[in-house]
Amino acid sequence: MGCIFCKIVSGEIPSDKVYEDEKILAFRDLNPEAPQHVLIIPKVHLTSISEATDEHIELLGYMQIKIAEIAKKLGVDQSGFRIVANTGDEGGQTVHHLHYHLLGGRFMQWPPG
Secondary structure, three states: OOOHHHHHHHOOOOOOEEEEOOOEEEEEOOOOOOOEEEEEEEOOOOOOHHHOOHHHHHHHHHHHHHHHHHHHHHOOOOOOEEEEOOOOHHHOOOOOOOOEEEEEOOOOOOOOO
């Protein structure tokens, strides 16, 4: 498979890991948009949230809980952070493997820009 995130999961491509367990991997973004910018991905290939089905409910809930734990580990749980999941080409998704961006460590203006 040509998915870059699948290659990161397999260890074929190195990453700056922040968290890893049997279900998910979290690693620092190579082009951070905030002092803390981590990508959280499932280890199984799932193209996007649009492809999720009832069989993914447990995994998606698990990821949400782990994102909160990762935010705490990064020290942004109290000050605040943003979670972003770009979906599809027009939604800005550049890697077609479900991933959440956890951004924090600075004021996150709205709308972004």
